[in-house]
Amino acid sequence: MPDPTIRYLIIPGWHGSAPEHWQSHWQRVLPNSSRVEQVDWQYPQQASWVEQLQRGIAEDSRPVVLITHSLGCVTVAHWAAQAPKQLLSKVLGALLVAPADVERTNCPELLRNFAPIPTAKLPFPSQLIGSDNDSAATPERALQLAHDWGSEVSILRGVGHINVSSGHNRWEQGFGHLYRLQHQLEQNSQQRA
Template identity: 65%
Template structure:
């Protein structure tokens, strides 16, 4: 898949992705990458986050690949469950990293408005990358979400929430998952041709 023929939409989670976060690094180096900027990163509102994602997807002149982290993953799932078919057709795939389990008992109050998590199959290829020691979602919960969304799953050992705090500033290894997703998208396109 030519990087010129696709736009990458970066979807940070709660509190955004600071400059040293891997999503910010990827945004700087991936061609045609744009961040879905939310009005309020600290007090997220599900309806406005979904509406902002819809506006950005529908405004893209080229196909998009979504790159979501944490609450961004939950936003993608809810958006996909209700988005117009014309918007869904623009999305070629999604890389879902460290999804936040907003249904867990110790979920921060600011995120509870995103529950329940949409559990419909995503209508595009997706890869979910979780961790066996992520405080935002256990490995078992990440696998459960991957199964519900129809995502191919990878559970990393000791990677935490795959963010700055867990030592993932550039997360160069993550590009392997993006590359595999793009290979899957290309294979699907060949089969449909």
């Protein structure tokens, strides 16, 4: 079940998330959700994307769960590597879906300014969801990113890049991964209490 006391911040990848994308559907159905709007979705610049993400986190005082896709995952890793501690502490956790490997040989030139991908462990819990047939990242690369970032990982079979092109318009099954992350956050909170 979505938690109405948590703010959900949706972080799309390259080109944004169209109205039929699962991130847009989730934004419509999750309480307290909003999205990071980038200045330029077509020609992404790492510094600008990180700055917009920081604005999205800073503009609301409530704690937040990040819901990312593709280049949005890499943006979170870059942000976490240099973010101020008071903003890092607002992030309860992150769902990292279909991260884009911007270091792969066939990566579009426009995305290469996001390389190298930070390898530091994320300072908040995370779940990484990859695919065994994603053209943006091999399952081995997704596993490596999960290891680097300290994320729990699931590699799904035959789901492509988990976007509209691969048939993931509503992606209701994805809520299971979000619930698992929230359960992990609740357990962490109880252990600290």
